[in-house]
Amino acid sequence: MTVSTRRTQDQRSTETRRLLLAATVQMLMDVGYANTSTAGIAKRAGVSRGAQTHHYPSKMALxxxxxxxxxxxxxxxxxxxxxxxxxxxxxxxxxxxxxxxxxxxxxxxxxxxxxxxxxxxxxxxxxxxxxxxxxxxxxxxxxxxxxxxxxxxxxxxxxxxxxxxxxxxxxxxxxxxxxxxxxxxxxxxxxxxxxxxxxxxxxxxxx
Amino acid sequence: MTVSTRRTQDQRSTETRRLLLAATVQMLMDVGYANTSTAGIAKRAGVSRGAQTHHYPSKMALxxxxxxxxxxxxxxxxxxxxxxxxxxxxxxxxxxxxxxxxxxxxxxxxxxxxxxxxxxxxxxxxxxxxxxxxxxxxxxxxxxxxxxxxxxxxxxxxxxxxxxxxxxxxxxxxxxxxxxxxxxxxxxxxxxxxxxxxxxxxxxxxx
DNA sequence: ATTTAAAAACAGGCTGATTTGTTTTTATGA
DNA sequence: TCATAAAAACAAATCAGCCTGTTTTTAAAT
Missing domain, CATH: 1.10.357 (Tetracycline Repressor; domain 2)
Structure with missing residues (x-):
C-alpha cells in the first residue's frame, strides 16, 4: 500500500523509543549485558545510530x-x-x-x-x-x-x-x-x- | 632485601598462575565481568600480557x-x-x-x-x-x-x-x-x- | 490556504580508546 | 645449549559517543 499516513512528531518519537527499549531487552535476553552494544541495539531496533543517540544520549540512559x-x-x-x-x-x-x-x-x-x-x-x-x-x-x-x-x-x-x-x-x-x-x-x-x-x-x- | 632466591620453573609458573587467578577474582568483584579485561587482570596481577597468554591463551581459559x-x-x-x-x-x-x-x-x-x-x-x-x-x-x-x-x-x-x-x-x-x-x-x-x-x-x- | 523558517527526528560515518589475540624478543631455568 | 617463562610491541576488531548532513514535522507569517 503506497498511501503513507503522516505521523506526528510525538508518534514518531514514541515509536522509535518503543523499538529501542524492546530491542534492548531482547538483546540482553539473547546475548547478555556483556555482549550488548549500542550499535547492536540500534540494528535490532531498525533505527539509526543518530536516532538512537537523539533519544538516549548514552548507553546508560538506554x-x-x-x-x-x-x-x-x-x-x-x-x-x-x-x-x-x-x-x-x-x-x-x-x-x-x-x-x-x-x-x-x-x-x-x-x-x-x-x-x-x-x-x-x-x-x-x-x-x-x-x-x-x-x-x-x-x-x-x-x-x-x-x-x-x-x-x-x-x-x-x-x-x-x-x-x-x-x-x-x-x-x-x-x-x-x-x-x-x-x-x-x-x-x-x-x-x-x-x-x-x-x-x-x-x-x-x-x- | 636484594638477595633473590632462584626459583624452579614450576615455582615460577605456579606463582604466575596464582597471581592471575587471584587478580581475576578480585577484578570481577571490584568492577564486574563487563568491565573485566585481560589487560586489566595482567596489570593487577603484576604480570605481562605475554606471560598471561602463555599460561591462559584466551580470556575464557582464564x-x-x-x-x-x-x-x-x-x-x-x-x-x-x-x-x-x-x-x-x-x-x-x-x-x-x-x-x-x-x-x-x-x-x-x-x-x-x-x-x-x-x-x-x-x-x-x-x-x-x-x-x-x-x-x-x-x-x-x-x-x-x-x-x-x-x-x-x-x-x-x-x-x-x-x-x-x-x-x-x-x-x-x-x-x-x-x-x-x-x-x-x-x-x-x-x-x-x-x-x-x-x-x-x-x-x-x-x- | 500556502509558503517559509525553525525545530525535531533521523541517517550514516568518524574518532579515539579499548579490547583480545598474535608475534617477536629477552630472560631465566634445566 | 636448549627449553620454558616472560616481556613488549603489534595488529585487527570493536566500542560508545560525537559529528555533519538530510528529511520530516511544526509553527509562524502572509
Missing part, C-alpha cells in the same frame, strides 16, 4: 529507561495474576506456578538480572537503578499484603514469606543458567509450598 | 580456571564450617550466619554470579562451566547429607531444605546489589530459620 519499563511491566503482570487469584479466577497452585514460569521463561527476570549484575560493577548505573528497585519492592509488597494473610497471629507475615519465596525463585533461576534440572525445580517448588503453607494462605478461601 | 578454583575454595570453606558444627565447635545459628556472611561479604558468591550471568549470554562459556557446577552441587549435597537430618520421616529432606536455603541466600544477595537492607536480611534469615526448623536439624544435638 539501559535505565529499559529497566524502568521492564520493572513496571513485571509489577503489572504480577498484579494481574494476584488479582485473578483474589477474584477466584486462579487458584493458589496455578498462581504459584505461573509466577515461577514467568521468572524462568519470561523475559523479565533474566534481563533484569543482567542489568543488576552489571550495576554491581558500575556505581553510576547502580545509583540510577536504586530508586527503581525501591519502587518495584513497594509495589510487590502491596501485592503480597492484598493477596495473602497469615494462617495464625504468630506465623511469618505474608510480606516476609512471599519475599522469601521470591528469593527462592531468584536463586533457582540463577542456578538454572548452568544447570537446568526440572526435577530439582519440581522438588524445590513442592518444598517451598509446604513451608509456606504453615505460615500464609491466600486472602480468598481457594487454597 | 575465567574458567578462576571459576574452578573459586568453586573448590567455596566447597572447602563450607565443608570446614560444617565439620566444625558436626564436631560441636560451632552451633547451628553461628553456622547459618557464617554461611550467609560468606555469601554477602566473601568474594565467592558475587564473582561466581558475575561469571554465571556472563555465561548465560555465552554458549561456549556455559558449556565449559556446566561440569564445574555439577561437581560443586555434588559436594554441597554431600555436606548437607552429612551435617543435617530430617526432624521426622515425612519432613522435607536435608538435601532439599538446605538447597532451598542456599537459593534464599542467592536471591537475597542478588537483591542486595541494589538494595542493601540489613533489617530485611535479618527478618528473612529469621523466617528461613523458622521454616527450616520444622523440617531439619543438625546431625549433632547442638540445635
Amino acid at each position: 539501559i535505565v529507561a529499559a529497566t524502568e519499563e521492564m520493572f513496571a511491566n513485571f509489577a503489572a503482570g504480577l498484579e494481574a495474576l494476584a488479582a485473578d487469584m483474589r477474584s477466584g479466577a486462579l487458584d493458589y497452585d496455578t498462581f504459584f506456578e505461573a509466577v515461577w514460569d514467568e521468572v524462568l521463561k519470561g523475559d523479565w527476570f533474566y534481563s533484569s538480572l543482567e542489568i543488576i549484575v552489571a550495576a554491581r560493577g558500575d556505581t553510576e548505573l547502580r545509583e540510577q537503578l536504586a530508586p527503581l528497585i525501591l519502587d518495584l519492592h513497594e509495589r510487590l509488597e502491596a501485592i503480597w499484603s492484598q493477596t495473602f494473610v497469615a494462617v495464625s497471629p504468630d506465623a511469618i507475615t505474608p510480606r516476609v514469606a512471599l519475599n522469601l519465596a521470591l528469593n527462592v525463585f531468584r536463586g533457582m533461576a540463577v542456578q538454572a543458567v548452568l544447570r537446568r534440572d526440572e526435577g530439582y525445580f519440581r522438588e524445590m517448588l513442592m518444598a517451598l509450598k509446604v513451608m509456606l503453607a504453615s505460615h500464609v494462605k491466600p486472602a480468598t478461601g481457594t487454597a | 575465567i574458567v580456571a578462576a571459576t574452578e578454583e573459586m568453586f573448590a575454595n567455596f566447597a572447602a570453606g563450607l565443608e570446614a564450617l560444617a565439620a566444625d558444627m558436626r564436631s560441636g565447635a560451632l552451633d547451628y545459628d553461628t553456622f547459618f550466619e557464617a554461611v550467609w556472611d560468606e555469601v554477602l561479604k566473601g568474594d565467592w558468591f558475587y564473582s561466581s554470579l558475575e561469571i554465571i550471568v556472563a555465561a548465560r549470554g555465552d554458549t561456549e562459556l556455559r558449556e565449559q562451566l556446566a561440569p564445574l557446577i555439577l561437581d560443586l552441587h555434588e559436594r554441597l549435597e554431600a555436606i548437607w547429607s552429612q551435617t543435617f537430618v530430617a526432624v521426622s520421616p515425612d519432613a522435607i529432606t536435608p538435601r532439599v531444605a538446605l538447597n532451598l536455603a542456599l537459593n534464599v541466600f542467592r536471591g537475597m544477595a542478588v537483591q542486595a546489589v541494589l538494595r542493601r537492607d540489613e533489617g530485611y536480611f535479618r527478618e528473612m534469615l529469621m523466617a528461613l530459620k523458622v521454616m527450616l526448623a520444622s523440617h531439619v536439624k543438625p546431625a549433632t544435638g547442638t540445635a
Whole structure:
C-alpha cells in the first residue's frame, strides 16, 4: 500500500523509543549485558545510530529507561495474576506456578538480572537503578499484603514469606543458567509450598 | 632485601598462575565481568600480557580456571564450617550466619554470579562451566547429607531444605546489589530459620 | 490556504580508546 | 645449549559517543 499516513512528531518519537527499549531487552535476553552494544541495539531496533543517540544520549540512559519499563511491566503482570487469584479466577497452585514460569521463561527476570549484575560493577548505573528497585519492592509488597494473610497471629507475615519465596525463585533461576534440572525445580517448588503453607494462605478461601 | 632466591620453573609458573587467578577474582568483584579485561587482570596481577597468554591463551581459559578454583575454595570453606558444627565447635545459628556472611561479604558468591550471568549470554562459556557446577552441587549435597537430618520421616529432606536455603541466600544477595537492607536480611534469615526448623536439624544435638 | 523558517527526528560515518589475540624478543631455568 | 617463562610491541576488531548532513514535522507569517 503506497498511501503513507503522516505521523506526528510525538508518534514518531514514541515509536522509535518503543523499538529501542524492546530491542534492548531482547538483546540482553539473547546475548547478555556483556555482549550488548549500542550499535547492536540500534540494528535490532531498525533505527539509526543518530536516532538512537537523539533519544538516549548514552548507553546508560538506554539501559535505565529499559529497566524502568521492564520493572513496571513485571509489577503489572504480577498484579494481574494476584488479582485473578483474589477474584477466584486462579487458584493458589496455578498462581504459584505461573509466577515461577514467568521468572524462568519470561523475559523479565533474566534481563533484569543482567542489568543488576552489571550495576554491581558500575556505581553510576547502580545509583540510577536504586530508586527503581525501591519502587518495584513497594509495589510487590502491596501485592503480597492484598493477596495473602497469615494462617495464625504468630506465623511469618505474608510480606516476609512471599519475599522469601521470591528469593527462592531468584536463586533457582540463577542456578538454572548452568544447570537446568526440572526435577530439582519440581522438588524445590513442592518444598517451598509446604513451608509456606504453615505460615500464609491466600486472602480468598481457594487454597 | 636484594638477595633473590632462584626459583624452579614450576615455582615460577605456579606463582604466575596464582597471581592471575587471584587478580581475576578480585577484578570481577571490584568492577564486574563487563568491565573485566585481560589487560586489566595482567596489570593487577603484576604480570605481562605475554606471560598471561602463555599460561591462559584466551580470556575464557582464564575465567574458567578462576571459576574452578573459586568453586573448590567455596566447597572447602563450607565443608570446614560444617565439620566444625558436626564436631560441636560451632552451633547451628553461628553456622547459618557464617554461611550467609560468606555469601554477602566473601568474594565467592558475587564473582561466581558475575561469571554465571556472563555465561548465560555465552554458549561456549556455559558449556565449559556446566561440569564445574555439577561437581560443586555434588559436594554441597554431600555436606548437607552429612551435617543435617530430617526432624521426622515425612519432613522435607536435608538435601532439599538446605538447597532451598542456599537459593534464599542467592536471591537475597542478588537483591542486595541494589538494595542493601540489613533489617530485611535479618527478618528473612529469621523466617528461613523458622521454616527450616520444622523440617531439619543438625546431625549433632547442638540445635 | 500556502509558503517559509525553525525545530525535531533521523541517517550514516568518524574518532579515539579499548579490547583480545598474535608475534617477536629477552630472560631465566634445566 | 636448549627449553620454558616472560616481556613488549603489534595488529585487527570493536566500542560508545560525537559529528555533519538530510528529511520530516511544526509553527509562524502572509
